[in-house]
Amino acid sequence: MNPPRTGRVWSPVVTPFADDLAADLRRFTAHCRWLLDNDVGLAVFGTNSEANSMTVGEKRALIDTLAEAGITGEQLMPGTGSCAIGDAVELTRHAVDNGCAGVLMLPPFYYKGVSDEGLYRYFAEVIERVASPSLKVYLYHIPPVSQVPLTLDLIERLHRTYPDTIAGIKDSSGEWSNTQALIEAFGGEIDVFAGSEHFLLNTLRAGGVGCISATANVNPGPIASLAHTWQEADADTRQAELTALRREFERFPMIPALKAATALYANDAAWRRVRPPLVELDDAQCQALKQALDARGFAMPGRAG
Amino acid sequence: MNPPRTGRVWSPVVTPFADDLAADLRRFTAHCRWLLDNDVGLAVFGTNSEANSMTVGEKRALIDTLAEAGITGEQLMPGTGSCAIGDAVELTRHAVDNGCAGVLMLPPFYYKGVSDEGLYRYFAEVIERVASPSLKVYLYHIPPVSQVPLTLDLIERLHRTYPDTIAGIKDSSGEWSNTQALIEAFGGEIDVFAGSEHFLLNTLRAGGVGCISATANVNPGPIASLAHTWQEADADTRQAELTALRREFERFPMIPALKAATALYANDAAWRRVRPPLVELDDAQCQALKQALDARGFAMPGRAG
Numbered sequence: 001m002n003p004p005r006t007g008r009v010w011s012p013v014v015t016p017f018a019d020d021l022a023a024d025l026r027r028f029t030a031h032c033r034w035l036l037d038n039d040v041g042l043a044v045f046g047t048n049s050e051a052n053s054m055t056v057g058e059k060r061a062l063i064d065t066l067a068e069a070g071i072t073g074e075q076l077m078p079g080t081g082s083c084a085i086g087d088a089v090e091l092t093r094h095a096v097d098n099g100c101a102g103v104l105m106l107p108p109f110y111y112k113g114v115s116d117e118g119l120y121r122y123f124a125e126v127i128e129r130v131a132s133p134s135l136k137v138y139l140y141h142i143p144p145v146s147q148v149p150l151t152l153d154l155i156e157r158l159h160r161t162y163p164d165t166i167a168g169i170k171d172s173s174g175e176w177s178n179t180q181a182l183i184e185a186f187g188g189e190i191d192v193f194a195g196s197e198h199f200l201l202n203t204l205r206a207g208g209v210g211c212i213s214a215t216a217n218v219n220p221g222p223i224a225s226l227a228h229t230w231q232e233a234d235a236d237t238r239q240a241e242l243t244a245l246r247r248e249f250e251r252f253p254m255i256p257a258l259k260a261a262t263a264l265y266a267n268d269a270a271w272r273r274v275r276p277p278l279v280e281l282d283d284a285q286c287q288a289l290k291q292a293l294d295a296r297g298f299a300m301p302g303r304a305g
Numbered sequence: 306m307n308p309p310r311t312g313r314v315w316s317p318v319v320t321p322f323a324d325d326l327a328a329d330l331r332r333f334t335a336h337c338r339w340l341l342d343n344d345v346g347l348a349v350f351g352t353n354s355e356a357n358s359m360t361v362g363e364k365r366a367l368i369d370t371l372a373e374a375g376i377t378g379e380q381l382m383p384g385t386g387s388c389a390i391g392d393a394v395e396l397t398r399h400a401v402d403n404g405c406a407g408v409l410m411l412p413p414f415y416y417k418g419v420s421d422e423g424l425y426r427y428f429a430e431v432i433e434r435v436a437s438p439s440l441k442v443y444l445y446h447i448p449p450v451s452q453v454p455l456t457l458d459l460i461e462r463l464h465r466t467y468p469d470t471i472a473g474i475k476d477s478s479g480e481w482s483n484t485q486a487l488i489e490a491f492g493g494e495i496d497v498f499a500g501s502e503h504f505l506l507n508t509l510r511a512g513g514v515g516c517i518s519a520t521a522n523v524n525p526g527p528i529a530s531l532a533h534t535w536q537e538a539d540a541d542t543r544q545a546e547l548t549a550l551r552r553e554f555e556r557f558p559m560i561p562a563l564k565a566a567t568a569l570y571a572n573d574a575a576w577r578r579v580r581p582p583l584v585e586l587d588d589a590q591c592q593a594l595k596q597a598l599d600a601r602g603f604a605m606p607g608r609a610g
Contacts, residue, residue, distance in 0.1 A: 052388040052389065052415035053388060053390065054391070055392050056360075057391075058389075083357040083358060084357065084360045086359070086360040086362075086363060090360075108357075109415065110358075110450065111450065112449070112452070114583065115584055118582035119581070119582050121581035122582045125581055144417070275390065276390065276413070276423050276424070277412065277416060277427045278423055279420055279422050279423045
């Protein structure tokens, strides 16, 4: 396939919260800078960002905060999908106005069992209302959470109608066969991202672009490194290491575990907080996570302090 | 049990949309007036209202429209639950400020498999932030759609902490055994509503309050009538008639069918419109629905024009 439009590895940036649960702008900006220093793009407002636990106003303000900190739009791929078209349009427009590389769009996820026709109309309505040649939409397939899958037929129809706007897809189905089918169907035309580094090497070898992964929040350097040097001889070994580390996180609820690791390895307890309905890891869980990560020599170099 | 705090039958009011998909204020107000004329309360912003397809701003404006039309808060039980605490607080406050009888609260529904502890913190946070003695919360259990159930343990804990605020529950599980368990556990203390008229008579006989039902949008009079005269000799016959009529609607996607029936029997085609990701019934489906309803002598008396 052609070179990807964007970076190969993105992180759904975890969002730090203050004790009143407001977004913590200082910690957020610091974390974003560290990710960029490690060659990982900022897919802010993803599932692992607790994005749907924030209002549109809160998310707009976070984009503004990054802009004021000099973090430019091309390093950003905000999640903007929402149940309500009005919310999706408002946040997508704000992303476009800030020159974002793209937006990662969930389907509307309240109603279940909806038709491809209905989902097509939703995405088309958002695209038509935003009405910008700068808009690049990355579709977000995450049926284990959204419970609303995006079929190949739907993606094909959207891409046919909006070839300059539909730029890619993130596949968080957790099924390699689906990622493979997406690459076979669209790999020459749109950027296919695996939903985690589990399938990073497979994705790159098949002609996909890279991954957008929760654990890129804590292990960005090694993931980005594999994405750029995947044709080297030790690629399988490095993939196995990434996978083994990721599995340590998967033994816990992912978002609380990412935040606990950041709290532990950046030595900043405030990072543990999550918004309801999530619950932070308890002390025993933190200890178990630390023990497992220490045993693998895990670190977050440059992140402390 | 004690007399219910509110009316016995509520309708999750279907929301009419103009051809640009904006809420149609005139048709909305007219439909609300007709429901009230038929002794059915206005549970605006329910699942069948396409509430999650609307922004908080749109929902605030609809409450304001009803207030301007002289429809008072005691006739309203708006749905205010949302994935984001900030959205839920804003809309709940607006409902309280307008003197609404209560609010019907979905749990946050993006994350799946969340704990009772996390859900408790969510509801507690909203209640503490709204901080009004006028707030009456009706919890909304609808696992087939939200995929996030409310357990008896959770309800009990919330009611114990906030006995003056947790006022009731709507059970849209579709399982009579669950409604029965709720009435047995809480029927003396909070108002238990069945999620449809299927279980209206069972609910009333067991000590529940009534129902909050999609089809009260189109068949309000007979449902409200049974709720008020359920101790009369012909109650079972009337329940069977309500159930048979409801089943005709259940052969189609419910929201498009409710709107199609309103379009057909109020002779106003604009009512057919839905917001994506829903799709309106096609002509053949409308015809099949009308044939089935005509065969049952269905009408919406006083609704035409």
